Amino acid sequence: MTAVVFWVFAAAAVLGATLCVLNRNPVASAMWLMSTMFSLAAIFFLLGAELIGILQILVYVGAIMVVFLFVIMLLNLTRATTDLRGSGSIGATVVIIGLLLIELLTLWRYTPARLAADLAQAPTLSDPATVFAAGELSRHETAVRGVVGGLAGPLFQVYLVPFEITSVLLLTALVGAVVLAKRRL
Amino acid sequence: MTQLDLGTPGGIMLALLPELLLTGWALLVLLVVAWRHRTAEDSRLAGWLSFAGVAVSAAGLAALWVNGATPAGLAQMVALDPFRYGADAVALIAAGGTILLSLGYLERESLLAPEYYPLVLLSTAGMLFLAGAEDLIVLFLGLEVMSVGVYVLAGYDRNNPASAEAALKYFLIGAFASGFLLYGIALVYGATGTTNLSLVGAQLAGRPLPLMAALGLGLLLIGLGFKVAAVPFHMWAPDVYDGSPTPVTGFMATGVKAAAFAALVRVLLEAFPSATSLWQPIVAGLAIASMVVGNLAALVQRSLKRMLAYSSIAHAGYLLTAVWAGTQAGAGAVLFYLLAYSLVTLAAFGFLSVFGRGGERDVSLDDIAGLARSRPWVAFGFSVCMFSLLGFPGTFGFMGKWYIISALAAERQYILPVILVLTSVVSAGYYLPVVMAMYMRPAPDSERYAGVRLAPAALGAIALAVAVVLLFGVWPGPLLDVAGQSALTLTQTGLPFAGP
Numbered sequence: 001m002t003a004v005v006f007w008v009f010a011a012a013a014v015l016g017a018t019l020c021v022l023n024r025n026p027v028a029s030a031m032w033l034m035s036t037m038f039s040l041a042a043i044f045f046l047l048g049a050e051l052i053g054i055l056q057i058l059v060y061v062g063a064i065m066v067v068f069l070f071v072i073m074l075l076n077l078t079r080a081t082t083d084l085r086g087s088g089s090i091g092a093t094v095v096i097i098g099l100l101l102i103e104l105l106t107l108w109r110y111t112p113a114r115l116a117a118d119l120a121q122a123p124t125l126s127d128p129a130t131v132f133a134a135g136e137l138s139r140h141e142t143a144v145r146g147v148v149g150g151l152a153g154p155l156f157q158v159y160l161v162p163f164e165i166t167s168v169l170l171l172t173a174l175v176g177a178v179v180l181a182k183r184r185l
Numbered sequence: 186m187t188q189l190d191l192g193t194p195g196g197i198m199l200a201l202l203p204e205l206l207l208t209g210w211a212l213l214v215l216l217v218v219a220w221r222h223r224t225a226e227d228s229r230l231a232g233w234l235s236f237a238g239v240a241v242s243a244a245g246l247a248a249l250w251v252n253g254a255t256p257a258g259l260a261q262m263v264a265l266d267p268f269r270y271g272a273d274a275v276a277l278i279a280a281g282g283t284i285l286l287s288l289g290y291l292e293r294e295s296l297l298a299p300e301y302y303p304l305v306l307l308s309t310a311g312m313l314f315l316a317g318a319e320d321l322i323v324l325f326l327g328l329e330v331m332s333v334g335v336y337v338l339a340g341y342d343r344n345n346p347a348s349a350e351a352a353l354k355y356f357l358i359g360a361f362a363s364g365f366l367l368y369g370i371a372l373v374y375g376a377t378g379t380t381n382l383s384l385v386g387a388q389l390a391g392r393p394l395p396l397m398a399a400l401g402l403g404l405l406l407i408g409l410g411f412k413v414a415a416v417p418f419h420m421w422a423p424d425v426y427d428g429s430p431t432p433v434t435g436f437m438a439t440g441v442k443a444a445a446f447a448a449l450v451r452v453l454l455e456a457f458p459s460a461t462s463l464w465q466p467i468v469a470g471l472a473i474a475s476m477v478v479g480n481l482a483a484l485v486q487r488s489l490k491r492m493l494a495y496s497s498i499a500h501a502g503y504l505l506t507a508v509w510a511g512t513q514a515g516a517g518a519v520l521f522y523l524l525a526y527s528l529v530t531l532a533a534f535g536f537l538s539v540f541g542r543g544g545e546r547d548v549s550l551d552d553i554a555g556l557a558r559s560r561p562w563v564a565f566g567f568s569v570c571m572f573s574l575l576g577f578p579g580t581f582g583f584m585g586k587w588y589i590i591s592a593l594a595a596e597r598q599y600i601l602p603v604i605l606v607l608t609s610v611v612s613a614g615y616y617l618p619v620v621m622a623m624y625m626r627p628a629p630d631s632e633r634y635a636g637v638r639l640a641p642a643a644l645g646a647i648a649l650a651v652a653v654v655l656l657f658g659v660w661p662g663p664l665l666d667v668a669g670q671s672a673l674t675l676t677q678t679g680l681p682f683a684g685p
Binding site: 071095106107159161165166168179180 | 261311
């Protein structure tokens with residue numbers, strides 16, 4: 001059952017992303033992006049990461065996409081005016097997509113079981129099998145520490161340094177956006 | 186030797202002392218410029234304040250280095266070893282030099298918005314995070330902080346279409362490269378269950394490399410290859426270097442490259458020492474392509490700025506040969522060469538920003554013909570830069586190349602050094618005409634170079650850089666020792682967890 005739900009939403013995510021890229025109308029592109037984000041949220045739910053799933057919907061599907069749509073409508077970009085896709089770039093795109101497809105098909109054989117077997121002889125420090133067993137780890141964390149605690153622990157303890165660097169990143173982007181876009185400095 | 190426990194708040198804050206000081210100082214400068222952002226004087230104030238910030242951060246770095254801070258147990262998130270300190274020092278030198286060069290330049294081009302300087306500080310903080318990253322997540326975030334700052338700096342000359350083009354190109358290509366990097370990180374995590382570099386290395390030790398990790402390694406190489414502008418991932422570099430304000434070009438060619446190379450060395454030597462046979466041919470291919478294409482393309486450039494852009498691609502190739510060695514001597518050579526290359530490149534772009542007076546126009550050989558007659562010291566300094574980039578004996582650049590070649594020879598590798606020497610000979614074909622134009626051609630008219638004047642801050646920075654280049658060219662001993670010892674610790678970080 002879970003597998004079926006996963007495949008439905010995974011397919012929806014890929015379809016949405018493809019249509020987002022292919023669509024010429026920016027508003028429609030934004031809508032397809034929204035549907036991709038929504039499908040990703042559903043996959044988070046399947047993994048037992050309910051909080052991240054809800055945040056995904058609130059932040060990405062809600063707030064960020066609304067801003068996207070506002071910007072598109074303010075700029076009045078109803079239709080792409082120029083076509084940037086030359087024949088050379090189409091060739092390059094096909095090659096790159098082909099390579100990525102080959103890569104994905106190779107990785108297809110990487111089931112969690114095989115990965116665990118691969119790592120069985122290694123000096124195991126953190127067992128990837130526990131990471132990959134369809135949300136077992138997050139379900140355990142949720143049971144012990146609650147939905148929010150399961151996220152807050154790693155975020156503010158193990159990953160505190162990256163978390164703080166993210167704030168520097170956002171600040172830099174903010175200052176940069178103002179510098180580049182403000183009419184009179 | 187001081188041991189810092191990175192698991193405690195105090196320990197991690199001490200370990201991140203240079204980064205914290207720099208970021209905090211950047212916030213302070215941002216606050217100051219919020220009130221004072223109108224006149225040239227305000228811009229100067231922000232510049233000198235930011236330079237003080239770099240100095241404070243360097244003091245923090247020196248405190249860590251002198252006390253020999255090492256992690257208690259396994260390093261998480263950030264490394265604490267002399268290799269990081271060395272790479273951080275190069276990044277801070279690049280930042281300080283860029284700020285000093287910008288002081289006069291921004292006023293002359295009337296780019297007075299003082300937010301320039303906090304952006305330099307913030308992206309330098311990103312470089313420090315990147316160069317010290319012990320975890321792939323920190324590596325990615327450091328790379329992004331650094332890049333976002335530099336994207337904006339590249340487009341800082343808002344009235345110049347070339348500058349806008351440079352910023353947009355750099356941004357799009359950079360975002361593309363980040364995608365590769367992230368995909369690589371995801372695959373490495375998938376294969377090993379961890380993003381810590383030492384743990385990845387321990388997981389992969391002593392068994393054939395899983396396919397997923399191999400693909401991850403390849404994508405990581407692509408992502409970092411874009412950042413260091415190695416052929417074939419170099420297509421953006423000439424246009425971006427050419428269009429950006431000249432001091433920013435210097436910043437990109439030195440700081441960004443230094444931090445990205447430090448991260449590349451750390452990833453390859455800590456996380457993938459067991460996969461040497463896989464990545465060595467790739468790195469060798471990138472190195473040879475960069476050396477050949479960079480040098481040959483530089484030969485046919487008219488604009489000096491574009492010529493230096495291609496030359497920096499060639500230098501990325503030289504550095505990649507040192508990375509190829511995969512040994513501590515190789516890592517030491519990378520650090521040593523980065524310092525030599527950064528000092529010279531900063532000084533060279535400093536000179537270029539003076540030649541391109543009154544608006545950003547292409548400086549060609551004709552624009553510096555006969556410079557030695559009326560401005561002998563400027564001509565002398567620029568000649569020293571050219572000779573050092575060429576690797577002429579008696580300059581720092583020569584010692585750098587010699588160190589790389591000796592690191593390669595220790596691995597019984599002779600093809601790469603031969604190509605390195607041959608392409609260096611080719612590079613004489615574009616470095617020497619610059620010197621000849623300045624000394625042997627007559628100036629079009631005697632008043633031509635009246636406007637060529639270095640601002641005092643830039644003069645100080647360039648004079649210091651040139652003096653150091655000459656000094657270490659003849660007396661490199663102490664620095665070689667430091668570089669060699671810096672690299673010694675690099676591959677040992679993962680040892681407590683290495684297999685039986």
